[in-house]
Amino acid sequence: MSRTDRMPSDLSRTGPVERDIEQAITALKKGAYLLKYGRRGKPKFCPFRLSNDESVLIWFSGKEEKHLKLSHVSRIITGQRTPIFQRYPRLEKEYQSFSLIYNDRSLDLICKDKDEADVWFSGLKSIDIPQPSSKIENRVKEIVQITFAFIVHMKVLLKMSG
Template sequence: MNADQARAGPVERDIELAITALKKGTNLLKYGRRGKPKFCPFRLSNDESVLVWYSGNEEKHLKLSHVSRIIPGQRTPIFQRYPRPEKEYQSFSLIYSDRSLDVICKDKDEAEVWFTGLKALISRYHRRPRVDPRSGLSSEANSPKVQTQRSSPLSSPFGSGDGSQKVVFCSFLIADHLIEF
């Protein structure tokens, strides 16, 4: 255990251990759109941004930033083609675009490691800014990055083009939808 893991709480430590295990990789039973399920070697890339597996001689990739959610169990249509109810607690699906990556782990412990690690990594890409209930503004509203985006000098396509005019962008967060004008 390194110094960072010793300082982290038990949840953070479990996540770090899970991510380390994912980088080492393992064989998972992959369900596909065609044919029967087959074992494929899966691993997490060293930069923790891509899930890599091999199907035949071909290397496949799934960027975790493209994954919208992870679902435990066998709930997708792909799993329904070859259901394995006895493996329900060893199964999960990664949902991305209009597709899913559906796998079964060798046992419940391995499934828990993969689910914990992937869920933590996927949540990095889907964090929402906190909204102050009193003002309704994002906690990031006063950051320099947002200030720069809101007020920037632009030349007018209709004017003299001297860059002296300013266009001000306003952003509102209403019911989880960002509206800019």
């Protein structure tokens, strides 16, 4: 049974870690105001929430709805390590900050406190985000396999000739 199929009464049959994750996902679906650092302008508070199917992060910037498909996210990092964060560093909020890295970009956010940041970070990390392999990654893997096979073959030839 998947997480989305589970009823609230089923939470009593899961362990404490699973319960914490379920509660985190529920909190993400309800949403929160997070401080968003953009590429232009000063950071601003925006309402963020997770879609019901857990595949999209949704927020409003002004009156415009924005969204990020979680399948595009390659990693989630804590702290203020991106160039965007470096424009307006808030070192006292380091432990309340995280970034979603996608396509050569980042969505940089600060939560109201460490507890809220832990909920968002653990909730987002728990979602099974498919990581489709790119053509380049597949080509690199293929080259590595060919190179390895060549090296093994050369070792065999050297042993036979030596």
